[in-house]
Amino acid sequence: MHRIVIVGGGAGGLELATRLGNRLGRSKRAHVTLVDRSATHVWKPLLHEVAVGSLDTNVHQISYVAHSHWNHFTFVLGELTALDRRTKQLNVGPVLETEGMEVLPGRSIEYDTLVLALGSRTHFFDVPGAEEHAIALDSLEQAERLRKRLLQACQKKTAHSSTGENPVVDVAIIGAGATGVELAAELRRMESTFKDFGILAKSPQASLRINLVEAGSRILPALPRRVSDSTQAVLESMGVSVLVSKAVTEVRATNIELADAQTIPSDVSIWAAGIKAPCVLGSLDGIAVNRINQVKVSRSLQSETDENVFAFGDCASCAWTAENMVPPRAQAAHQQAMFLFKALCARLDGLPLGLFQYRDHGSLVSLGSSTAVGSLAGLSRGGKIFVKGYVAEFIYAALYRKHLMAVSGVRRAAFAIAAHKLSRMLSPRVKLH
Incomplete structure (x- = not known):
C-alpha cells in the first residue's frame, strides 16, 4: 500500500490523519501513520486555560493511541530527528521516561508521501534570560x-x-x-x-x-x-x-x-x-526553509525541493497573495488539512493536486466567559464585520466545537462537551492543587 506519514499531531495534523485514515486506511488503499512526540492531543488555543487551571485536561485531551485505533491509522510516539530523502526514510528519536531511562529506542519509518505538520515553537529572539x-x-x-x-x-x-x-x-x-x-x-x-x-x-x-x-x-x-x-x-x-x-x-x-x-x-x-518553526526542520536533508525554519512550499503545499514532501500549518511558508503569506492561525491549518485530504486522495488516483487558496474568515479573541471581540468576514465586499460580547463569545466557543467534530465525530464531540459541563458543575472554577 501507499505509505503516508504525517509528522505532528496538532489541530491540522490530527484532522488530516483522521480523514485519511477513514477514507484510505479503512479501504486498505493506503497505510496512514501519525508521528508525534506527545501521547495526547490538546487544542493549542486552549493552553492558556490549562495554564490558569480553568480547563480539565482529562476531559479535553485526545489519546493518539485510542484515536488511531478508532480511525484506521497507526500512531508512532517519538520526535522527528532526521530525514533521508534518497531512501524515503525518516528517523524518530528514542522515547525516555522521566528519570531518563529509555522506553522505546530510536526507529526508522519508510514513506511514499511525507507530510510535515510540526506546528510552531516560541521565538525568544535571543533576549538574555x-x-x-x-x-x-x-x-x-x-x-x-x-x-x-x-x-x-x-x-x-x-x-x-x-x-x-x-x-x-x-x-x-x-x-x-x-x-x-x-x-x-x-x-x-x-x-x-x-x-x-x-x-x-x-x-x-x-x-x-x-x-x-x-x-x-x-x-x-x-x-x-x-x-x-x-x-x-x-x-x-x-x-x-x-x-x-x-x-x-x-x-x-x-x-x-x-x-x-x-x-x-x-x-x-x-x-x-x-513563534518560529521547530529547529529540526532546518536540518532536514535538502528541505528548503526560511529564516524562522518554516518549510518553503508551493501553492500545492509541496516542498520546493521535493514533490514527495508536503508541509502545512505554522511550520510551512505558503504564499497567500503576492505580498502576504498564509498566517499561522488555526483556521489556516484547518483549511490546509481539508485541501491536503482531497489532494492526497487525488494523488493516489493520478489526478492533479490543485492549488490551495486561503480564505480569511476573521479572528476572535476571548476575554472571559461572556466577553469576546473580533472581526468576521462580511457578506459584502466591505470586508470585516466587527463583533463583540455574547455573540462573539458564542462564535469563539463554536470554533472549538468544530475542531472536536472534525477529529472525533459528532457523537464523541457531544459526549466531550457534556463531560466538560458536568466537570464545571462538580468542581471549582480553576484547579487548586
Whole structure:
C-alpha cells in the first residue's frame, strides 16, 4: 500500500490523519501513520486555560493511541530527528521516561508521501534570560508548569504576608498577541477563584498585578485596529496594565528590563512574543526553509525541493497573495488539512493536486466567559464585520466545537462537551492543587 506519514499531531495534523485514515486506511488503499512526540492531543488555543487551571485536561485531551485505533491509522510516539530523502526514510528519536531511562529506542519509518505538520515553537529572539526565566506556552507540559508556578507564587505571597497586609503577586506577560491577551483575561478570573478559596487574601484591592508588555505600537497587531482598541479597553477595565512600544531587553528571576531602562517586577514571567518553526526542520536533508525554519512550499503545499514532501500549518511558508503569506492561525491549518485530504486522495488516483487558496474568515479573541471581540468576514465586499460580547463569545466557543467534530465525530464531540459541563458543575472554577 501507499505509505503516508504525517509528522505532528496538532489541530491540522490530527484532522488530516483522521480523514485519511477513514477514507484510505479503512479501504486498505493506503497505510496512514501519525508521528508525534506527545501521547495526547490538546487544542493549542486552549493552553492558556490549562495554564490558569480553568480547563480539565482529562476531559479535553485526545489519546493518539485510542484515536488511531478508532480511525484506521497507526500512531508512532517519538520526535522527528532526521530525514533521508534518497531512501524515503525518516528517523524518530528514542522515547525516555522521566528519570531518563529509555522506553522505546530510536526507529526508522519508510514513506511514499511525507507530510510535515510540526506546528510552531516560541521565538525568544535571543533576549538574555528569556529561555531561563520566562515560561512559554507551546505544550501541555509547559502549561502545567506555568499553572503550578502561578499557584505556588500566590500561596507563598499569602503565607509570608503580615496581618492586614495585602500581598501582591506580579505577573509579566511579554507579547500581546492572541495568547498573551487571552491569558491576561484568564488570570483575572483565576484571581477571583483563588480569593474565594483563601489562596489569595480576600481584599478589594487586586492581588495579582498583571503587566502586558508589547514591543509594537498596539496589542493584537495582526488584527484590525478596532479590535485592538476595544480589547485594550476591556483589559484595562479588568485592571490589566497594558504597556505598548516597550521592548524587553532582559528577563531576570524577579523582574524584566525594558529598552527605556524601566524595570518591571515579576514573580512569574510568561513569554508569548513570537513563534518560529521547530529547529529540526532546518536540518532536514535538502528541505528548503526560511529564516524562522518554516518549510518553503508551493501553492500545492509541496516542498520546493521535493514533490514527495508536503508541509502545512505554522511550520510551512505558503504564499497567500503576492505580498502576504498564509498566517499561522488555526483556521489556516484547518483549511490546509481539508485541501491536503482531497489532494492526497487525488494523488493516489493520478489526478492533479490543485492549488490551495486561503480564505480569511476573521479572528476572535476571548476575554472571559461572556466577553469576546473580533472581526468576521462580511457578506459584502466591505470586508470585516466587527463583533463583540455574547455573540462573539458564542462564535469563539463554536470554533472549538468544530475542531472536536472534525477529529472525533459528532457523537464523541457531544459526549466531550457534556463531560466538560458536568466537570464545571462538580468542581471549582480553576484547579487548586
